[in-house]
Amino acid sequence: MKVLLASAPHADTFGYSMPPPGLLRLGGALRRAGHDVALEDLAHRLASGAIEGGDALAESAAELLYARGRPDLLGLSVMGATLPVALLIAREVRGRWPGVPILLGGPGMNGTDVQVLERFDEVDAVVRGEAEVTLPELCAELERASGVLQDAVARVDGVTFRGAHGVERTQDRGPIRDLDTLPDYAWDLLPTIRSYKEVTGEEDGLVPVDSGRGCVYDCSFCSIGRTWGRRSRPLPAGRLADEVAALRGIPGARRAYLCHDLFGAHRTHAIEFCDALGVRGIDVPWEVRARADHLDAELLHRMGAAGCDRVLLGIESGSARVRRRNQKGMRDDFDALQAVDDCAAAGITPILSLILGLPGEEEEDLDLTLEFCARAALRAGVQLSLHLVNPQPGCALGDELGSTSQPVDGIPPDMALGAGESAGERALIAAHPDLFSTWALLPMEPARLDELVWLSNELPETMMRFPRTFAALLALDRAAGRACERDDDRPGTALAQARALRADGRSFETFAAERAATHGRVARVLVDDLLTWETALVRVGARGPRRPRAGRWRVGGDLVDARVDLGRIGALLDEALASPGCVDLHGVVAEAPDTFAVVAPAPAPGRLAGVRTLRLASGAARLARAVETERDALERAHARGSLDHLVDLGVLVPPTSVSDAVAAPPSPAELR
Numbered sequence: 051m052k053v054l055l056a057s058a059p060h061a062d063t064f065g066y067s068m069p070p071p072g073l074l075r076l077g078g079a080l081r082r083a084g085h086d087v088a089l090e091d092l093a094h095r096l097a098s099g100a101i102e103g104g105d106a107l108a109e110s111a112a113e114l115l116y117a118r119g120r121p122d123l124l125g126l127s128v129m130g131a132t133l134p135v136a137l138l139i140a141r142e143v144r145g146r147w148p149g150v151p152i153l154l155g156g157p158g159m160n161g162t163d164v165q166v167l168e169r170f171d172e173v174d175a176v177v178r179g180e181a182e183v184t185l186p187e188l189c190a191e192l193e194r195a196s197g198v199l200q201d202a203v204a205r206v207d208g209v210t211f212r213g214a215h216g217v218e219r220t221q222d223r224g225p226i227r228d229l230d231t232l233p234d235y236a237w238d239l240l241p242t243i244r245s246y247k248e249v250t251g252e253e254d255g256l257v258p259v260d261s262g263r264g265c266v267y268d269c270s271f272c273s274i275g276r277t278w279g280r281r282s283r284p285l286p287a288g289r290l291a292d293e294v295a296a297l298r299g300i301p302g303a304r305r306a307y308l309c310h311d312l313f314g315a316h317r318t319h320a321i322e323f324c325d326a327l328g329v330r331g332i333d334v335p336w337e338v339r340a341r342a343d344h345l346d347a348e349l350l351h352r353m354g355a356a357g358c359d360r361v362l363l364g365i366e367s368g369s370a371r372v373r374r375r376n377q378k379g380m381r382d383d384f385d386a387l388q389a390v391d392d393c394a395a396a397g398i399t400p401i402l403s404l405i406l407g408l409p410g411e412e413e414e415d416l417d418l419t420l421e422f423c424a425r426a427a428l429r430a431g432v433q434l435s436l437h438l439v440n441p442q443p444g445c446a447l448g449d450e451l452g453s454t455s456q457p458v459d460g461i462p463p464d465m466a467l468g469a470g471e472s473a474g475e476r477a478l479i480a481a482h483p484d485l486f487s488t489w490a491l492l493p494m495e496p497a498r499l500d501e502l503v504w505l506s507n508e509l510p511e512t513m514m515r516f517p518r519t520f521a522a523l524l525a526l527d528r529a530a531g532r533a534c535e536r537d538d539d540r541p542g543t544a545l546a547q548a549r550a551l552r553a554d555g556r557s558f559e560t561f562a563a564e565r566a567a568t569h570g571r572v573a574r575v576l577v578d579d580l581l582t583w584e585t586a587l588v589r590v591g592a593r594g595p596r597r598p599r600a601g602r603w604r605v606g607g608d609l610v611d612a613r614v615d616l617g618r619i620g621a622l623l624d625e626a627l628a629s630p631g632c633v634d635l636h637g638v639v640a641e642a643p644d645t646f647a648v649v650a651p652a653p654a655p656g657r658l659a660g661v662r663t664l665r666l667a668s669g670a671a672r673l674a675r676a677v678e679t680e681r682d683a684l685e686r687a688h689a690r691g692s693l694d695h696l697v698d699l700g701v702l703v704p705p706t707s708v709s710d711a712v713a714a715p716p717s718p719a720e721l722r
Contacts, residue, residue, distance in 0.1 A: 051189045052086045054121035057156075058132035058139065059092035059111055061103065062468030067250045069094070069240045071260040071309060072156065073127055076181055077236030083186035088118050089239040092139075097249040098241075105473045108138035115139070116146055122197060123151050123189065125177070128158035130442055130488035131469035133166075134478040140172040151192070151199045155181050158488075160277045161444030163210040165485050167217045174199050175211040178219075179277075180226055180263070182233060184208045225279065229263070230286045235293075237300065244302030255304025259293050261285050261338075262310030269366070270376040271405060273444035274311060282312050287322035295332045306336040313361075314344035321349065324356035335359050342389040343380050347396070354396035361393060362401040362435075367408060368422035369415035376408050377446065387425055394430035401433040402426055406502045407492060408439050409447070413545065420509070420544035421627065424524065427517035428624050434510035437464045438502055441487050448487055455490035456483060461503055463491060501549075509548055512558045515588055518623055519562050519580040523547060525626035525635060526569045526576075559585075572636050579612040580619070583663070586610050586648040591661045595650050598706045603677040606700035607649035607661075613640045616663055645671035651700030664699060674701055 055077065057070045073089055080087040092111050095101045102110035115124070124143060126136045133154075140152050154166065155177035163176040177184050184206060191202035203211040208223030226232070243257055262285050264278030284290070290308075297303040314320045326332075337360035338353075345353075345361070353361070363386075367373050370382035393400040404419055426432050440463035441447040441455045457479060462470070466489045470479055479486045491499065513520055528542030554561045559581055566577035586608040596606050610616075615638045626633035647664045666674060673693065688697070688704055696702045 051122040051193055052088075052119075053080055053123045053125065053185075053189060054088045054090070054115065054118055055080075055125040055127065056090035056092055056111075056115060056139075057127040058129075058136040059096045059101065059107060060129075060132050060135075060469040061093075061096060061471070062131075067252055068243070068246050068256055068258050068307070069237075070127065071235070071258040074235035074237065074240065075232060075260055076125075076127075076185060077239045078233030079182040079186055080189065081236060082233045083189065085186070085189055087236070087239065088121070089236065090115065090118065091240055094241055094246060094249065098245070104471070107472045108135055108142055108474055111135075111139050112142035112146070115143060120147055121150060123153065123192065125153045125155060125185070127156040128154055129156060129465075130158045130486075131466045133158045133162070133488075134470060134475040134486060135472070137166070137170050137172065137478060138472075138474045140170070144172040149197075151175065151197075153177055153188075155185075157273075157277060160273050161448070162485055164217050164219070165482075167210060167212050169482065169485070175203055175209055178208045178210060179223055181208075183226065184223055225264070225281055225283065228286075229283055230289050232260070232285070235260075242302060243300050247302050253304075255302055256307050256337075257297055257300070257303045257305070258307045258309050259290070259297075259336075260310075261290055261293075261308035262312065265311050266315070267341075267377070267379045268446065269378055270446035270450070271366075271408065271439055271441075273442055273448070276444055282310075282315055284310060284313075284316050284319045287319050287326055290323050291326035291330065291332060294327065294334050294336060295330065297334050298332075304335070306334055308336060308338045311339045312344065313338035313340045314349055315341070317344075317349065321352060324352040324358075327356040333357060337361060339364075341380070342386050343384050345389060345392070347392040350392045350396040350398060354398050358396075358398055360399045360401060362403060363389065363393075364403045365422070366403070366405050367411065367415065368404070368418035368420070369411070372408050372411050372415045375410035386422065387429065390426045390429050390432060399431055399433060400426075401435060403435045403437065405437050405439050406506055407494065407498075409451070409492070417543045417545040420505070420548060423510070423513055424517070424521055424544050425624055425627055427513045428521050428620055428627075432514070434514055436506040436510055438506055439492055440465050441490055441492060443485070443487055447492075451492055452487045452490065453484060454493050455487055456493070457489040458491050458499065461491065461499070462489060501552075504552055505548060508552070512551070516558055516562070516581065516584050518619060519558075519577055519584060520547070521623040521627055522573075522576055522580055522619075522635070523562055523565055525623060525633065526566065526573050528626070529633075529635075530569060572639050575613055575639050576635060579610075579614040579616075583610050583612060583614075583616055583646070583648070587661055587663070590648045590650050593650070594660075595700060596703050598703050600706045602705050604703040605647075605674055605677055606651070606703045607647055609666075609671070609674055610646045610648060610663075611643040612646055613643045614638050615640070616646055617665060645674070647674060647699075647701045649700035651698075662699070664701065666701070670696060670701070677702065 055073060057073050069091055077087050077089045095114060096103055101114050128136045151174045153175050154173055159176050163178060166173055188206045191205050195201035203209045207220050210219045262283055264282040265275040266280050266282050268275045268280060294306045297306055335357050339362045342363040342365060365386050366378055373380050390400050423434050441452045442465060470489055479489055524542050524547055531542055551561050562577050562581060566573045590607045596604055619638050622638060645666045647666055650661045693702060697704055
C-alpha cells in the first residue's frame with residue numbers, strides 16, 4: 051500500500067526544532083512490512099516557510115500533502131494542541147481525495163477518539179496507543195478488503211471506527227512487550243537534522259530518541275500514565291546505546307534527547323545504559339526527563355560520567371500538601387534541594403519544572419514553591435520552568451474540572467503554545483470546549499490568574515540571572531522584619547518580594563539597589579557587589595571562552611572588584627533562607643575589595659555551565675590589568691612560564707603569536 055503519514059503543524063519552537071520520533075518509528079514499521087510509505091512533518095514545513103501560517107494553515111498544509119500524490123491511506127499524528135488543525139486538514143483533504151481513508155493517532159487522541167468520530171465525519175478511524183503493530187496490520191487488512199475500511203478495521207485491535215451502528219471500538223491492543231522489536235527510525239523519509247536546526251538557528255544539534263514508553267504514576271495534571279495503562283517500559287539498554295551512538299554519523303546531530311519521562315525508574319536499566327556508553331566510548335552528550343525521587347547521587351554520578359549534562363525534573367510544587375492533593379506520588383519528606391545538589395555535583399544541569407495554580411494551592415503553598423526556586427537557583431546553574439495548570443483531556447484534572455474550565459484570551463497554556471492561532475482552529479475550540487480543553491485554564495479569580503501569569507513568565511529569568519541578589523534581599527527583609535517584630539505582611543517571603551518587584555515595575559537591578567539602600571550602607575555594598583558579579587557571570591557565560599588575537603593579550607573574562615566574599619556568600623545566603631533565626635551577612639563585607647576573575651575556560655552546555663569565579667592574588671590581579679599597557683613584559687613573563695597558570699585557567703588569553711605553553715594548574719595558595 052501507498053501510505054502517507056504526517057504530523058500536524060504547530061509553531062512551538064522546541065517542537066519544530068527536531069523530527070518527531072514516533073513518526074520516524076512508524077515510517078520504519080510500515081517500510082519493514084513492505085509498504086510504500088512517505089512522511090511529512092508539517093511543523094517543520096511551517097517553520098521553513100514551505101506552507102503558510104495564519105488562517106491559510108490548513109489549506110496550505112493540505113496542498114502540500116496533495117503534492118505528494120494520492121495515497122491509499124492518510125494518517126495524521128496529533129498532540130492535544132494540534133488536533134483542531136488536523137481536523138481542518140482532514141476536511142480539506144476529504145474534498146480532494148474522497149475515497150482515501152483518513153486516520154488520526156498520537157497522544158492527542160487519548161480520551162477523545164469516540165467524540166472526534168461522533169462529531170467529525172471527515173475522520174474515518176482512530177488508531178489508539180502504539181501503532182507500530184496496529185498500523186501495518188490495518189494496512190494488510192485493507193489490502194485484503196480492497197481498500198474498504200469498514201471491512202478491515204473490525205479485525206484489528208486498537209482501532210476506533212464508524213461502523214454500521216455508530217462509533218465502535220475494537221478491543222485494546224496490549225503494549226509491545228519487547229521494545230527491542232521496534233523498527234529502526236526512517237531518518238531518510240524526513241528532512242535532515244541539519245535542516246531542522248537551520249530553521250531555528252540553533253546549534254545544539256538536539257535529536258530525540260524514543261528511549262522508552264509509559265508511566266506508572268497517575269498525577270492529576272498529566273495524561274501520560276493513563277495513556278499507557280500505567281506501565282513503563284524502557285528501550286533495552288544495549289539498543290538505546292546503539293541509537294545514541296548512531297547519532298555520530300548524522301550530520302547536524304550533536305546531542306541526544308531521551309524522550310522517556312521516567313529515566314531512572316528502572317534503575318538497573320539506567321546503570322546498564324550508562325555503563326554501555328562508557329565501555330564503548332560513546333561520547334554523545336545526552337539529556338533526559340525524570341522524577342527527582344528516582345535519581346540518587348550514585349546514579350547521577352554515573353549519568354554525568356556517561357555524558358548526561360541536563361535532566362528535566364518534575365517537582366510540580368514546593369508544597370508536599372499540594373503534591374499529595376494532586377497525586378504526585380512523591381514522599382512528603384523528599385528533599386528536592388538535595389537532588390539539585392546531587393545534579394550539580396555530577397556536572398548535570400537540572401531543569402526544574404513546577405506548576406502554579408494546582409488545586410489546593412494556597413498562598414503559603416505558592417510561597418513554598420517560589421522559596422524552593424530561590425534556594426535551588428542559589429545552589430547550581432538551574433533552569434527554572436514555571437507553568438500554569440491545564441486540565442488536559444484524559445487526565446484526572448480534565449475529568450474533575452474540564453467542564454468548568456475555559457480558554458482565556460491571550461493566555462495560552464504551555465501545552466497549547468504555537469497552536470490554535472488560525473480562525474478555523476479558534477472556531478473549533480470555541481464550538482467544542484470539552485474536546486479541546488488543552489487551551490483551558492482552571493477557573494480562578496482574574497487577579498490571581500494575572501499574578502500567576504506574571505510569576506510564570508517573568509520571575510524565573512530574574513531568579514536564574516540574579517539568584518544571590520534575590521536571596522540577599524529576602525534575607526535582609528527577614529532580618530529587618532524580625533528586628534522590628536513586624537509580621538503583618540510576612541516580610542521576607544519569596545511571594546512578597548515577587549509582588550513588590552511586580553508592583554515596582556522597573557528592572558530588577560534598580561529595584562534591588564533601592565530596596566538594599568533601605569537596609570543601610572553594608573546592605574547596599576552587598577547588593578551592589580552581587581549585582582555586578584551576577585551580571586558578569588551572565589555576560590561571560592553568553593560570550594563563552596575568548597579566542598586569541600594576533601599580537602594582543604586579552605583578559606579571558608571579566609575582572610570584578612568586590613568587598614563581598616564571593617566564595618562564601620552562596621552558602622551563607624542559603625543558610626539565611628533555611629534558618630528560622632537571623633544570619634549575620636555583615637561578616638562577608640570586607641573593608642577593602644578583592645579582585646575576582648569571572649572566566650569561561652572551555653565551552654560547556656547548560657546555563658552558566660563552565661563559568662568560574664576565581665579570587666586573584668594581588669600580583670595576579672596586577673598582571674591581568676596590565677594587558678593593555680605592558681604587552682612586552684607579559685610576553686617575557688609568558689616565555690618564562692610564570693603566566694601559564696593564568697592562561698590555563700582562562701584569566702589571560704595570549705596572542706596567537708605567543709606559544710601555547712600549558713603548565714599544571716596553580717595550587718590553592720597561588721589563588722589564595
